[in-house]
Amino acid sequence: MTYLSLAGLSQTEGAADIVVGCVVGPSISDAFPPSERARAVPGEAYTLLFGVTNPSSRGSLRISGPDIDDAPVIDPRYLDTAHDRAAFRAALAHARLVGASAELDGWRDEELLPGGDAMSDTEADAFIARAAITHHHPVGTLRMGSEDHAPVTPDLRLRGLEGVHVVDASVIPSITAGPVHAAVLAIAESFADTYPA
Ligand SMILES: Cc1cc2nc3c(=O)[nH]c(=O)nc-3n(C[C@H](O)[C@H](O)[C@H](O)COP(=O)(O)OP(=O)(O)OC[C@H]3O[C@@H](n4cnc5c(N)ncnc54)[C@H](O)[C@@H]3O)c2cc1C
Incomplete structure (x- = not known):
């Protein structure tokens, strides 16, 4: 995992804004099921993880009834604020920058997700909303x-x-x-x- 500042990649002072990491496995989830190109086989693809370190969106946790067995109502409200959506877009852009770097030429065939070239903010937001998961x-x-x-x-x-x-x-x-x-x-x-x- 690398923690980065949006003030510049060489910035080492102050709080980090985004995080980019890498796992040697394809990204398989409910949102991205296995395919011919991305099979659920470790080592056949790598995934660049990207995230926001200080999200400003705030969720809620409420009781749903008087009994101890009443399930809590959890609403994480991910990506609720413009700050978080913008920082997430920047994190995605940085992850794609790393993924497309010359140093990885020998490891990379093609970018499967999100794939394609430049993305509009709307396209990036839609991909992020599909890809974002909790960091637990x-x-x-x-x-x-x-x-x-x-x-x-x-x-x-x-x-x-x-x-x-x-x-x-x-x-x-x-x-x-x-x-x-x-x-x-x-x-x-x-x-x-x-x-x-
Ligand atoms: C999948 C996953 C990956 C994570 N990876 C990382 C990571 O890489 N690095 C990192 O820093 N953090 C990670 N975290 C977050 C970290 O594990 C939690 O933030 C941390 O464990 C929270 O500590 P806690 O003591 O508050 O709760 P917990 O660790 O959840 O402890 C709660 C304890 O209470 C017990 N308990 C619950 N109900 C009862 C009951 N009724 N009676 C008695 N005991 C009960 C549970 O069994 C548990 O042992 C991860 C979390 C998850 C879920």
Whole structure:
């Protein structure tokens, strides 16, 4: 995975905007079923992954009824903001730049997805809406904060219920730019230091 700034590929200061990665396998999913050219065989194709590190779209998680078995209503609202759609288009453009680079000439036959040449913003948005999947980093469903309406205090106490602490990804107030596991470990370590057994 390479984290990049939209201010320029050589920019190494500040927060990253997009991420581009590579896996040595074809992209097979519900949206992109196997085909004659892209069979579900590892090593027969490579896939450039691309994403947005700091999405501004915000989803919601709601209860659907009073019983514990009532399924939650989850609406991720991916690609909801113009910021995210523009950053995603830039990430796609960077992935295609890498994919078409001379260094990969010996590895590449042709680009299967999205395929073709230049794309309009509308075409890119349509491809991204089809291709985008979750990065499995949900956070903030029980976010910590110093405001009274934040459900968890900065020292991880659940407001309104004595003796309960929350120590997991749900307390992270906003999504981390990179994979979230390290942040979860840091929260757990700091909790263990504060409240030794
Ligand atoms: C497919 C996938 C790939 C990922 N890849 C990466 C990665 O490469 N790098 C990275 O940094 N992050 C990755 N993540 C994200 C990372 O795994 C999570 O953000 C992180 O594990 C969240 O930690 P957590 O402690 O909040 O929750 P979890 O790790 O989900 O822990 C919750 C625990 O609670 C237990 N539990 C649930 N209900 C009950 C119950 N009723 N009673 C008792 N126990 C219960 C569960 O069994 C589980 O052990 C990935 C996530 C997924 C799903």
